[in-house]
Amino acid sequence: MNFSIHTIPFGIFSFGESKKCLATAIDDKVVDLSYLANEGFFDDFDIPRPVFSQPYLNDFISLGKKKTGAVRNLLQTLLKNPTPEVMEAYFYYKQVDMHLPVKVGDYTDFYSSEQHAYNVGVMFRDPENALLPNWKHLPVAYHGRASSIRVSGTPVHRPKGQMKPKDADKPVFGPSKRLDFELEMATIIGKGTELGESVSVNEAEDYVFGFQLFNDWSARDIQAWEYVPLGPFLAKNFFSSVSPWVIPIEALEPFRIPAEKQEPEVLPYLKGDALSQFDVKLEVYLRTSTGEEKKISTSNFKHLYWTVAQQIAHHTVGGCDLNVGDVLASGTISGKAGDSYGSMLELSWSGTRPIEIAPGIQRTFLEDGDTVIFKGYADNGKIRVDFGTVENTILPSK
Amino acid sequence: MNFSIHTIPFGIFSFGESKKCLATAIDDKVVDLSYLANEGFFDDFDIPRPVFSQPYLNDFISLGKKKTGAVRNLLQTLLKNPTPEVMEAYFYYKQVDMHLPVKVGDYTDFYSSEQHAYNVGVMFRDPENALLPNWKHLPVAYHGRASSIRVSGTPVHRPKGQMKPKDADKPVFGPSKRLDFELEMATIIGKGTELGESVSVNEAEDYVFGFQLFNDWSARDIQAWEYVPLGPFLAKNFFSSVSPWVIPIEALEPFRIPAEKQEPEVLPYLKGDALSQFDVKLEVYLRTSTGEEKKISTSNFKHLYWTVAQQIAHHTVGGCDLNVGDVLASGTISGKAGDSYGSMLELSWSGTRPIEIAPGIQRTFLEDGDTVIFKGYADNGKIRVDFGTVENTILPSK
Numbered sequence: 001m002n003f004s005i006h007t008i009p010f011g012i013f014s015f016g017e018s019k020k021c022l023a024t025a026i027d028d029k030v031v032d033l034s035y036l037a038n039e040g041f042f043d044d045f046d047i048p049r050p051v052f053s054q055p056y057l058n059d060f061i062s063l064g065k066k067k068t069g070a071v072r073n074l075l076q077t078l079l080k081n082p083t084p085e086v087m088e089a090y091f092y093y094k095q096v097d098m099h100l101p102v103k104v105g106d107y108t109d110f111y112s113s114e115q116h117a118y119n120v121g122v123m124f125r126d127p128e129n130a131l132l133p134n135w136k137h138l139p140v141a142y143h144g145r146a147s148s149i150r151v152s153g154t155p156v157h158r159p160k161g162q163m164k165p166k167d168a169d170k171p172v173f174g175p176s177k178r179l180d181f182e183l184e185m186a187t188i189i190g191k192g193t194e195l196g197e198s199v200s201v202n203e204a205e206d207y208v209f210g211f212q213l214f215n216d217w218s219a220r221d222i223q224a225w226e227y228v229p230l231g232p233f234l235a236k237n238f239f240s241s242v243s244p245w246v247i248p249i250e251a252l253e254p255f256r257i258p259a260e261k262q263e264p265e266v267l268p269y270l271k272g273d274a275l276s277q278f279d280v281k282l283e284v285y286l287r288t289s290t291g292e293e294k295k296i297s298t299s300n301f302k303h304l305y306w307t308v309a310q311q312i313a314h315h316t317v318g319g320c321d322l323n324v325g326d327v328l329a330s331g332t333i334s335g336k337a338g339d340s341y342g343s344m345l346e347l348s349w350s351g352t353r354p355i356e357i358a359p360g361i362q363r364t365f366l367e368d369g370d371t372v373i374f375k376g377y378a379d380n381g382k383i384r385v386d387f388g389t390v391e392n393t394i395l396p397s398k
Numbered sequence: 399m400n401f402s403i404h405t406i407p408f409g410i411f412s413f414g415e416s417k418k419c420l421a422t423a424i425d426d427k428v429v430d431l432s433y434l435a436n437e438g439f440f441d442d443f444d445i446p447r448p449v450f451s452q453p454y455l456n457d458f459i460s461l462g463k464k465k466t467g468a469v470r471n472l473l474q475t476l477l478k479n480p481t482p483e484v485m486e487a488y489f490y491y492k493q494v495d496m497h498l499p500v501k502v503g504d505y506t507d508f509y510s511s512e513q514h515a516y517n518v519g520v521m522f523r524d525p526e527n528a529l530l531p532n533w534k535h536l537p538v539a540y541h542g543r544a545s546s547i548r549v550s551g552t553p554v555h556r557p558k559g560q561m562k563p564k565d566a567d568k569p570v571f572g573p574s575k576r577l578d579f580e581l582e583m584a585t586i587i588g589k590g591t592e593l594g595e596s597v598s599v600n601e602a603e604d605y606v607f608g609f610q611l612f613n614d615w616s617a618r619d620i621q622a623w624e625y626v627p628l629g630p631f632l633a634k635n636f637f638s639s640v641s642p643w644v645i646p647i648e649a650l651e652p653f654r655i656p657a658e659k660q661e662p663e664v665l666p667y668l669k670g671d672a673l674s675q676f677d678v679k680l681e682v683y684l685r686t687s688t689g690e691e692k693k694i695s696t697s698n699f700k701h702l703y704w705t706v707a708q709q710i711a712h713h714t715v716g717g718c719d720l721n722v723g724d725v726l727a728s729g730t731i732s733g734k735a736g737d738s739y740g741s742m743l744e745l746s747w748s749g750t751r752p753i754e755i756a757p758g759i760q761r762t763f764l765e766d767g768d769t770v771i772f773k774g775y776a777d778n779g780k781i782r783v784d785f786g787t788v789e790n791t792i793l794p795s796k
Contacts, residue, residue, distance in 0.1 A: 106545050111628060124627075132626050137569050138560050142628035143541040143635065147504050147719050148593055157594050159716035162536050162665065171535050173665045195546055195637070196555045196796055222716070228530050229522075230509060230540035231629025237541070237718040239593070267560065267571045318557035318620070319796070320635040321545050398594055398717070 009245035183342030201272035289369025407643035581740030599670035687767025
């Protein structure tokens with residue numbers, strides 16, 4: 001962990017038997033914001049001190065960007081040249097426990113990477129019509145399970161479920177044989193809407209607090225059997241994981257880049273004055289139980305056809321309400337190159353092209369004991385913003 | 399509203415400017431449980447009095463069935479021959495406001511009525527293969543949107559969205575032209591599970607607190623365009639509605655009936671010693687803005703292929719955790735007869751068979767100003783248990 005002064009992430013930590021409370025981080029230190037609050041550092045912003053002593057960030061996020069932005073700015077000043085008083089709030093990262101930072105209300109998973117949708121379409125359906133007809137007209141999405149989202153470090157048991165082997169005449173039950181990760185970015189909603197209210201593309205980023213790395217764990221064999229006609233269910237809801245730190249959207253301003261032109265033209269409610277993506281490098285590492293580790297994918301948050309602003313506009317256009325703490329995940333982010341795909345399904349091309357982790361060690365899908373690690377960072381040579389990691393180890397089925 | 403002594407429903411009410419708190423109901427009276435609690439009526443059960451003064455039932459439900467069952471039993475005694483002291487807690491139903499009774503964590507929608515799945519399959523896909531291959535092997539379900547669930551009485555604005563008219567070469571945007579209801583029953587989860595824990599069919603009903611009428615409002619034209627490959631999204635998430643009273647599962651014991659035999663045989667984790675359904679009559683009424691009203695469907699909670707216990711066993715078999723207040727909706731409940739279908743889509747056979755509401759007034763899908771009313775009740779000649787109603791009026795698109 002190494003957070004620059006440009007990052008100022010927000011998370012939830014505890015130390016030993018202490019209660020959970022809010023934290024930021026600088027370099028390899030965790031900074032106890034409840035301590036700073038109780039010393040009066042944030043009193044000028046008219047924020048009740050207990051907001052910094054909650055077990056989730058939600059109350060803090062609910063203050064709105066004016067106040068959370070003021071806290072961010074002050075922290076950049078305080079942590080640049082910390083006084084001894086400020087340093088009283090420091091902990092070494094390795095000394096503390098990090099927790100799920102946001103209490104998630106509803107979780108939506110988009111499907112916004114064209115290469116990923118294309119790859120899945122080729123493998124599961126028809127190479128000639130890999131993208132379904134709706135894909136370039138709307139940001140396809142489905143509702144995911146909020147309850148089973150956990151923080152980095154939580155182990156994941158291989159799920160059991162129904163699958164139907166090729167040529168079998170009926171389904172079988174057992175541990176998934178095609179356990180997979182999905183490399184995603186989670187958008188954390190920072191401002192709620194009323195039922196019936198729509199948010200335009202141009203104002204949509206006002207509703208974004210920040211971002212986290214997101215692993216949408218998936219069991220491909222369970223998914224293939226269950227997903228028609230209503231979408232994935234048990235194939236996904238056994239577990240999802242997030243990195244411990246929420247990176248505020250303000251930290252990504254230096255890394256904003258124009259989105260690519262969309263063709264065919266989208267409907268007016270999906271148009272914006274200046275659609276943008278964020279240039280954030282994403283890496284996937286696989287570590288075996290014997291300690292062999294390899295980077296198996298290098299992707300980028302920018303490899304999305306639909307922007308976060310368009311996702312929010314689409315999500316609300318029918319009147320669905322958003323709440324602070326909702327998660328809008330990007331969907332698997334795959335680049336064009338074969339080594340930038342965001343899932344084992346794509347990297348091993350449905351298991352037909354094993355990936356070499358080390359001499360004699362290959363993977364198609366994930367095995368018990370494997371650890372999957374996502375890392376993310378933005379770096380323009382002058383400014384670097386890290387996302388930290390989301391890292392989970394696979395345990396055998398219960 | 400007319401609740402027998404056998405019902406003892408639980409809900410959340412307020413009177414004038416009073417705070418929300420817990421209530422039950424008897425005949426046409428609402429009974430303020432916070433008043434009875436503060437008078438000490440429940441002190442023997444070791445329940446903190448503030449549990450009855452919450453804006454949701456969740457804390458009460460979390461006490462567990464032993465305590466909530468004791469409250470239920472005591473209320474049956476108290477309300478049978480109420481003393482003047484007990485009657486101090488009475489309000490006339492028309493004097494109070496009823497609120498959403500349960501703070502919903504996650505909402506899952508099943509698809510468990512065979513006739514409904516068959517009807518949809520015939521209309522949308524292939525009459526020869528109306529049921530998809532997985533349908534009789536697992537209770538198909540998807541995750542719905544929890545945030546947009548509202549209580550009976552809340553108006554619903556006709557949603558706008560993308561749809562693709564037949565033969566058009568690209569989608570259009572506008573108010574849905576095929577707005578529909580779905581007649582469902584919601585199961586309210588009463589006990590949580592840990593991530594990774596599975597619940598067997600035989601113990602599954604221990605996790606059920608009770609039931610509510612549920613209307614899964616749907617926009618068929620939006621759904622048809624968006625739902626491949628990940629399931630319905632904006633077609634459903636603009637609104638869902640529930641009846642104000644949760645009927646405890648104990649009240650349905652007299653109406654338990656054996657479930658029909660499942661063929662083909664299901665996998666062992668879906669088998670139970672005595673699978674049962676509940677004989678609860680369900681009715682749908684449509685009332686126009688000019689006051690014409692007609693009963694347009696008569697269905698029954700028992701018209702399900704999969705039981706609630708099987709739904710819970712399936713939901714948890716991969717390790718997905720459940721929490722108190724989660725909703726598991728049944729999916730549209732359609733009986734075999736054409737006048738027992740649970741949606742306009744089926745009743746009007748995709749708009750091809752208009753339904754006469756009154757002379758000269760026909761409907762295929764729902765129009766602005768229409769009110770949809772679900773009623774439910776169980777009655778064996780000796781005991782009657784009502785569910786109340788869920789009733790919502792359609793307003794034009796915003």
